[in-house]
Amino acid sequence: MFNEEGVLPLLAHRLRATLDGLAEPYEVVAVDDGSTDGTPARLTGLRADWPQVRVLRLRRNSGHQAALLAGVFRARGAYVVSLDADLQDPPEVIPEMLRRARAERLDVVYGVRADRSRDTVFKRWTATGYYRLMRRLVGKQVPAQAGDFRLLSRAVVAALRDLPERAPVLRLVVPWLGFPSGEVTYQRAERAAGRTKYPLSRMAGLAAESVTSFSAAPLRVATWLGLAGVAVCGVLLVVAVAAWAAGATVTGWPSLYVAVLFLGAVQLLCLGLLGEYVARIYTAVQARPAYLVAGDTADEQAGDTVGDRASGSPVELADSLR
Incomplete structure (x- = not known):
């Protein structure tokens, strides 16, 4: 999350109701990607009555993909679900992802946007063009209309750690790994609050990064x-x-x-x-790291200072918690 203080109360309400309903042990790793508004204070207040919340603060705004990577590498569960804070991807889909992963022995379950009618025409057109291009360059294993809302098993997380790339584009790297995968469809909603953090310039940058990362x-x-x-x-x-x-x-x-x-x-x-x-x-x-961790409440509870002394690669940062 980056400057998402407006959406945090609604996110916490919907996410907690969904996860508590699983009757499973869980943690919520809230990655604060260098927010400059009231997001850190709201997260501190959120932890007061929701003990499963764990706040991972990055030293500066490192970007969406780097923040996702930080959360995935630091998460400790048998399954890891990545979710943006804007609630365009509904957390209520998580139980279905977990059910499919266990029932069908899948290592990856993608959240696929079956309906993007609430997006602008320009957004739908550019998204369609992006996925069509990626499928042509990377292969048919890249699911169409699947963003960064996905479930990963611990085996996939371990494989991501072993990659030498500094800042991989997860929506392309994860399909490339070749683990058994499935899909769960949902209707993409409008942003619950605040404004988009992905303007045209960032979308163009993601497209350029995706192409140059995976194809000559x-x-x-x-x-x-x-x-x-x-x-x-x-x-x-x-x-x-x-x-x-x-x-x-x-x-x-x-x-x-x-x-x-x-x-x-x-x-x-x-x-x-x-x-x-x-x-x-x-x-x-x-060889600069994609992100630097300023603090992790899990480390603070354990009396450790791993987050403050982190200076290696993202893989080394994650390995320090093994």
Whole structure:
């Protein structure tokens, strides 16, 4: 959660009623992704009468995927369910996820949005395009319209810990692992309170991160664009020689202008695509953790200070709690 003080009372009411109804031991790991509003204070108050709540505070706003990773790695249950705080994904679906996982021996159960009619037309259009692109690049194992609302078994969490990636895109990495999986459908609701934390810029960033994390196809696109540019230049060369032989050579600045613009655009596009992958290499070489834990109430209760001294990779942060 990031600046979600407005939705916390309703989230707590619905989530607690759902989890208490399971008659199972559970914990709620509330990942505070560097909130600057009253979210931390509300979480402190929430813990006073809901002992199963555990607050994991990150030192700064690390981003949605990093916060999800922190929660998944720190969770201690046999099954881990990730859920955004905005209540667009209903917590009432969790019992059905758990039932299917146990009955069918599934390691992953995806929450699939069967109806997105309450989203804007633009949101539905871009989401459809994103999942279509991801399924083409990664494979059919990526479920369409499945976001970050999912159930994972302890085996999947262990496999995620073993990955060398600094900040994997979970909605693509989890299907790629190949564990037995199923789906539970639900109707996506409107945000219960507050405003979206995923504007167009962040959605575009997630799409770019997803593509460059899982495919070298953009580099091949650059290659094909370069070949197309060479072919066009060859045609223009033949036309120029033919015009010279026919004595029809005149100053043709429009054709020259278009050719220069086309070649320049192709070169810049290719450089940009290469830059995306070089940036990923640079980030990997730096080996900075995707998130830093400022505090974990579970550590405080145990008299430990693991969260305050955490400085390694996300995998090392999680391993410290094994």
